[in-house]
Amino acid sequence: MSAVDLCLLTAGLLLGLGPLALLGQGRGRSSAVVYSASGLLCAVLALSGLAGLGGLGIGTSRVLPLGLPWMGAHFAFDALTAFFLVVLGFGGGIISLYAIGYGRHEHAPMRVLPFYPAFLGAMALVLLAADAFSFLLSWEVMSLLSWALVLTHHQEEDARKAGYVYLVMAGFGTMSLLLAFGLLAGPDGAYQFDAMRGTAHPPLMAVAILGLMLLGAGSKAGLAPLHVWLPLAHPAAPSHVSALMSGVMTKVALYGFIRVVFDLLGPVAWWASPVVILLGAGTAVLGILLAMMERDLKRALAYSTIENIGVIFAALGLAMAFRANGMTAAAALAFTAALFHIFNHMAFKSLLFMGAGSVLNATGLRDLDGLGGLIHRMPVTSFLVLVGAMAISALPPLNGFASEWLIFQAVLLSPDAPQAAVQMIIPAAGGLLALAAALAAACFVRIYGVGFLGRPHSEAAANAQEVDRVSLTAMALLAATCLLAGIFPGTVIDAMAPVVDAMLSGRLPVQADETWFTIIPIAESRSSYSGMLVFVFVALSASAAAWAVHRFASDRLRRAPAWDCGFPDASPLTQYSAGGFAQPIRRVYGTDLLGARETVTMPPPGDTGPARHELLVGDPSWNGIYLRLALAVTYVTTRMNRLQFLTIRRYLTLVFMSLIVLLVGLMLWR
Amino acid sequence: MPGIAFDTAHLLSGGLLLVSFMMIYQDRMFSLLRIFALHAVVLSLSVAWQAYIQGAPHLYVTAAIALIFKAIIIPSALRRIVVQLGIHREVETVVGIGVTMLAGIGLSALSIVLMLDVTQGADPYAREDLAFALSVVLLGLLMMVTRRNAVSQIVGFMSLENGMILAAAGAKGMPLVVEISVAFSVMVAFIVIGVFLFRIRERFDSVDVSVMDQHRGDQR
Numbered sequence: 001m002s003a004v005d006l007c008l009l010t011a012g013l014l015l016g017l018g019p020l021a022l023l024g025q026g027r028g029r030s031s032a033v034v035y036s037a038s039g040l041l042c043a044v045l046a047l048s049g050l051a052g053l054g055g056l057g058i059g060t061s062r063v064l065p066l067g068l069p070w071m072g073a074h075f076a077f078d079a080l081t082a083f084f085l086v087v088l089g090f091g092g093g094i095i096s097l098y099a100i101g102y103g104r105h106e107h108a109p110m111r112v113l114p115f116y117p118a119f120l121g122a123m124a125l126v127l128l129a130a131d132a133f134s135f136l137l138s139w140e141v142m143s144l145l146s147w148a149l150v151l152t153h154h155q156e157e158d159a160r161k162a163g164y165v166y167l168v169m170a171g172f173g174t175m176s177l178l179l180a181f182g183l184l185a186g187p188d189g190a191y192q193f194d195a196m197r198g199t200a201h202p203p204l205m206a207v208a209i210l211g212l213m214l215l216g217a218g219s220k221a222g223l224a225p226l227h228v229w230l231p232l233a234h235p236a237a238p239s240h241v242s243a244l245m246s247g248v249m250t251k252v253a254l255y256g257f258i259r260v261v262f263d264l265l266g267p268v269a270w271w272a273s274p275v276v277i278l279l280g281a282g283t284a285v286l287g288i289l290l291a292m293m294e295r296d297l298k299r300a301l302a303y304s305t306i307e308n309i310g311v312i313f314a315a316l317g318l319a320m321a322f323r324a325n326g327m328t329a330a331a332a333l334a335f336t337a338a339l340f341h342i343f344n345h346m347a348f349k350s351l352l353f354m355g356a357g358s359v360l361n362a363t364g365l366r367d368l369d370g371l372g373g374l375i376h377r378m379p380v381t382s383f384l385v386l387v388g389a390m391a392i393s394a395l396p397p398l399n400g401f402a403s404e405w406l407i408f409q410a411v412l413l414s415p416d417a418p419q420a421a422v423q424m425i426i427p428a429a430g431g432l433l434a435l436a437a438a439l440a441a442a443c444f445v446r447i448y449g450v451g452f453l454g455r456p457h458s459e460a461a462a463n464a465q466e467v468d469r470v471s472l473t474a475m476a477l478l479a480a481t482c483l484l485a486g487i488f489p490g491t492v493i494d495a496m497a498p499v500v501d502a503m504l505s506g507r508l509p510v511q512a513d514e515t516w517f518t519i520i521p522i523a524e525s526r527s528s529y530s531g532m533l534v535f536v537f538v539a540l541s542a543s544a545a546a547w548a549v550h551r552f553a554s555d556r557l558r559r560a561p562a563w564d565c566g567f568p569d570a571s572p573l574t575q576y577s578a579g580g581f582a583q584p585i586r587r588v589y590g591t592d593l594l595g596a597r598e599t600v601t602m603p604p605p606g607d608t609g610p611a612r613h614e615l616l617v618g619d620p621s622w623n624g625i626y627l628r629l630a631l632a633v634t635y636v637t638t639r640m641n642r643l644q645f646l647t648i649r650r651y652l653t654l655v656f657m658s659l660i661v662l663l664v665g666l667m668l669w670r
Numbered sequence: 671m672p673g674i675a676f677d678t679a680h681l682l683s684g685g686l687l688l689v690s691f692m693m694i695y696q697d698r699m700f701s702l703l704r705i706f707a708l709h710a711v712v713l714s715l716s717v718a719w720q721a722y723i724q725g726a727p728h729l730y731v732t733a734a735i736a737l738i739f740k741a742i743i744i745p746s747a748l749r750r751i752v753v754q755l756g757i758h759r760e761v762e763t764v765v766g767i768g769v770t771m772l773a774g775i776g777l778s779a780l781s782i783v784l785m786l787d788v789t790q791g792a793d794p795y796a797r798e799d800l801a802f803a804l805s806v807v808l809l810g811l812l813m814m815v816t817r818r819n820a821v822s823q824i825v826g827f828m829s830l831e832n833g834m835i836l837a838a839a840g841a842k843g844m845p846l847v848v849e850i851s852v853a854f855s856v857m858v859a860f861i862v863i864g865v866f867l868f869r870i871r872e873r874f875d876s877v878d879v880s881v882m883d884q885h886r887g888d889q890r
Contacts, residue, residue: 649764649823653815660780660808667784 003048003057004077007085007128008064010044014121017041018145021113031103031113038117039096045124046089052082053495067133074192076130079498080263083339084127084255090481091248091346092120094474098354099240101470105361111152112238119145119244123252132181132191136174139256143170143220146249149241150233162232169219169229176216177256183209184264196264206268213260214279220253222306223313224283225621230306231290235298235366239357242298246305247350251342254312261320262335262503270324274425276317281432283310286620288439289594292446292585293617295578297356297366300447301349304392307436308345311407312338314429318410319504321422328506330413333521336508337406339496344399344485348391351478355385358471359451362464368447368578373456373562377464380472382452387479389448391486393441397535399485402492402519404437405529409521439585446581455562455572487531490519579615586617594618675723676795679840682716683802686836687778690809690829694770699752699759699821703745706825710740713832717839729839736835740828740856748821762818770816777812778805799840806833831856 001009017037024030052058061076099116106112122145125138147170151163183205184196201209219226234242261268287306294300315338322331358381359374360366375382391398394405411433414426456462466472485492490511497507511519518530590596594617601612646654689709696702714737721729752759763770785801810830814823 649815649818652811652823656811656815659811660777663780663784667780667787670787 002060002062002077003052003082004060004062004075004128006057007045007048007077007124008062008075010041010048011121011124011128014038014041014117014124016121018114018116018118018121021117022110024113025110031106031109032100034113034117035096035099035103038120039093039100041117042089042093042096042120044089045085046093048077049082049085049087049089052077052079053086053498055498058082058498061130067137071131071133071191073134074130074194075125075128075134076193077128079502080255080259081127083496083499084251085124087251087343087346088120088123088127088248091251091350092123092244094477095240095243095247095350095354096120097477098243098357098471098474101468101472101474102238102240102354102357102361104468106238108152111154112149112241115145115148116241116244119149119241123249126252127255130193132185132193132196135256136177136181139177140170140174142249142252143174146233146237146241146245149245150237152238152241153236156236158232159236162229162236166229166233169226173216173219173226176212176219180209180212180216180260183212184260193259193264197266201266203269206265207272209265210261210268210272210276213257214276217253217257217260218279218313221250221257221313222283222287222309223279224286224306224310225625227283227287227306227309228619228622228626231294231299231302231619234302234305235296239298239353239360242302243350243353243357246302246353247346250305250309251346254309254316254342257313258316258503261316262323268320268324270321270419270422273317273321273324274421274429276320277314277426277429278317280310280312280314280317281429281436283307283313284436285310285432285439286593288436288443289585289589290617290619292439292443292582293590293594293596295368297359297368297371297447297451298353299366300368300443301352301356304352304440304443305345305349307440308341308349308392311404311433311436312341312345314433315341315407315410317429318407318414318426321417321426322410322413323504325417325419325422327413327416328504329508329522330410330416331504332500332506332508333406333413334410335500335504336493336496336521337403337410339499340399340406340489340492341403343492344391344403344482347478347481347485348388348398348400351388351475351482352385352392354471354475354478355381355388358467358475359464361467363458363460365458365460368450370458371451371456371461372454372458372572372575373461374452374464377456377462378466381467381475384472384475384479385452386448387482389444391482393444394437395441396529397483397486397531397538399482399489399492402486402489402529402531404433406519406521407433409527412527413522442585446578450576450578450581453562454575457572457575483535487535488517489529489531490514490517493519590617594620595623675719679716679719679723679795680798682712682719683799683836683840685712686716686832687802687805687809690806690833691771691774693825693829694774694809694813694816695767697761697763697767699761699819700749702761702822702825703749703752706829707741707745709829709832710736710745713836714741716836720839724842726842732835732839736832740832744828744856748824752821761822764816764818770812774809774812777808781805781808793842796840796842800837803833803837803840806830806836809833828856 017034021030021034024033048057057077058079059077061074064073064075066073103109103112119142122138122142126135126142129135129138147163147167150166151159153159154163181191184199184201185191186199186201188199190196190199214223215226219229222230234245237245284307287303287308287310291300291303291307294303315334318334319331319338322328322334356366358378359371362374362378362381363371365371387398391400394400396402408430411426411430414423414430417423417426456464493508493511497510501507508521514520514528516530517532518528520528586594586596596618597616599614599616601614603609603611686709689705689712693702693705693709696705714733717729717736718733721727721733781804782801785804786797789797789800807830810826810828810833813826813829817823817826
């Protein structure tokens with residue numbers, strides 16, 4: 001059985017598992033059975049992907065007699081598909097493992113079980129599709145199934161609003177993709193990817209296709225200003241689905257972008273790439289600023305997803321800029337960095353969403369200001385979340401640092417580009433990315449400090465219980481992945497080399513031969529990084545410090561209340577709140593960028609009521625674009641409403657005048 | 671196409687356009703119906719001439735249908751309706767006759783310029799035939815738009831149909847089936863609209879469509 005057949009069979013089984021899950025009626029162990037089966041099938045996908053990266057089964061394809069009768073449905077298995085199958089299979093498998101534990105607490109399992117495996121299967125089909133129709137069909141099935149999952153808790157007003165906004169944006173995105181594929185296929189209707197590769201696209205049309213892909217794939221991935229659905233929809237779903245959407249589905253969207261722009265489209269003019277870079281960098285800053293302002297733990301994580309998507313898009317834009325100038329080595333570096341960050345973000349964002357799910361299970365709370373002190377009640381979860389938070393904050397020796405370091409290495413290559421615009425814009429975007437990275441660290445210090453350290457802010461947080469072992473195992477696996485990918489980045493880079501080679505006809509130097517697992521992306525004289533050495537140093541210095549403290553300090557164990565700065569019995573509310581922690585950054589960036597407004601209402605003299613402090617933070621794209629768009633649509637439709645009450649003769653006149661206008665237009669056009 | 675055949679076909683098509691203009695000019699109901707009958711006669715002559723020079727006997731059927739139904743039955747039926755219902759015998763126009771005529775000239779110019787431009791390289795008769803036919807269609811629409819009275823709107827609609835049949839007859843090899851169906855669609859439209867008129871009469875005591883608007887509560 002060839003690789004593509006195996007993957008298709010697995011995807012088909014996943015799709016079939018959905019309806020089968022209905023048989024269990026959500027009783028007893030049926031949810032565990034469904035999640036275990038999904039996990040195993042995902043493992044098959046991940047293993048075939050790994051084998052594909054090793055060269056097994058690359059280039060196999062299969063035509064199924066489905067869809068359009070004269071075309072059939074084409075599926076193929078190449079290096080890019082293999083890499084993303086690893087992301088999907090690995091992420092999906094571990095999330096399914098987590099769901100075995102987490103799903104026990106779901107009060108409406110039948111709202112999740114039928115859609116969950118089918119969602120995984122649809123994502124696999126998107127990765128395997130090799131013609132426009134199967135791609136779009138799988139893409140749309142993926143969107144609809146995830147929409148159903150977002151509506152799991154449909155009793156909540158927020159979830160319904162999220163579902164609505166998501167559906168509108170998904171429809172818009174698919175429409176853009178449809179147009180992009182229409183342009184790609186050209187007038188001859190070359191809808192197979194193989195035929196698209198052979199079609200030449202004039203420069204302006206190539207840029208138009210790029211723009212449509214930015215709209216279509218960007219809206220699914222969460223590129224600003226098309227991200228508005230993401231912070232609503234991702235947190236509204238159950239936490240394992242949030243992990244799947246943030247960790248995996250955004251990557252499938254990126255796959256669509258990479259497949260079209262780097263594989264099918266051919267060369268794109270150099271001046272298009274700064275747009276992608278700036279969009280990515282702007283998205284990163286906007287996303288992380290909004291994450292910084294957010295009190296809801298899962299929404300903050302969703303905003304942080306937007307940041308990471310921005311970083312990845314910026315890296316892809318760098319790769320496009322270098323490719324357009326024939327700088328293959330630099331393009332390979334930026335592209336490798338993007339792929340590496342895709343894998344890393346899958347790992348740590350899934351881990352963090354699982355952590356948020358565990359916290360939600362243990363306390364019933366998502367509000368950071370209600371948490372606190374969880375490190376005492378849920379030590380394992382807290383430790384694993386700490387690993388994820390450090391990884392996403394790009395601290396060495398974890399994986400986030402390795403990929404972001406590679407991206408900055410690519411940024412530093414921009415002076416070699418021939419165009420002055422590229423030389424100017426890339427360092428500016430690099431500055432934005434650096435700002436985003438610093439803000440990300442601040443954001444996760446805030447989340448971890450307020451949510452997990454200190455004293456509990458609420459009864460629920462004070463009585464939290466550690467979650468089950470299965471969930472912890474899943475989270476531990478991802479935490480280990482973050483650590484291993486950070487210590488052995490060379491191995492990961494070498495594994496991704498076939499993908500880079502297939503897309504750009506070039507690759508980074510082989511990293512396996514370097515001593516101490518050092519990675520040297522360009523030349524040793526220029527830069528090198530060894531996660532292993534950093535890890536050894538961190539481990540040694542930390543152990544030495546711990547040993548010294550225990551050896552030379554008083555060894556009597558003392559337990560003192562936390563934050564005990566002279567107020568032993570003060571209320572937990574005297575601690576830093578999430579809003580208070582974010583205030584300095586909000587005052588610096590938020591007033592102009594996010595329209596943050598603070599109002600303090602003092603009670604009149606003599607009134608014993610409390611003073612009120614209110615804070616308004618808005619997403620500039622929501623207020624600036626979407627609400628105005630909605631207002632404009634309402635205005636136009638209200639005006640058009642009068643068309644319903646015309647006289648018969650006026651209707652005839654309308655028909656007549658439009659005919660005349662068309663005829664005159666035809667005459668002028670010729 | 672030999673000279674005399676071409677010229678005659680040209681003359682008849684042009685005659686149809688001329689009669690369309692005459693219809694727009696009319697402001698009395700009975701003379702409008704008479705002109706419509708003339709319109710149908712010219713159409714049937716034109717189609718019959720096409721049948722003769724193309725050697726296409728089935729077009730004679732179309733010509734006969736045009737002559738019998740459109741030139742005789744429909745005008746007399748409409749005349750009966752007007753008499754029986756006591757419909758106001760003046761055609762109420764929206765804009766003045768002169769303005770309508772000017773608009774009609776503009777439409778003819780538009781359709782001739784457009785058609786001669788679009789059909790470059792086609793058979794010269796077919797080109798001009800199509801240009802005339804489009805003019806007749808547009809004039810029919812113009813008539814429907816600029817008349818308030820339901821009967822004159824029906825007449826406008828049917829002169830529009832005549833323009834279509836002129837175009838169909840000018841194009842060689844148009845199968846008979848289509849012409850019959852076009853003719854029957856006109857018949858059906860006539861019956862439906864005739865019934866409709868009776869209903870309007872029963873319901874509102876008038877066939878002036880503006881009365882329907884008032885009945886519906888609209889402001890004009």
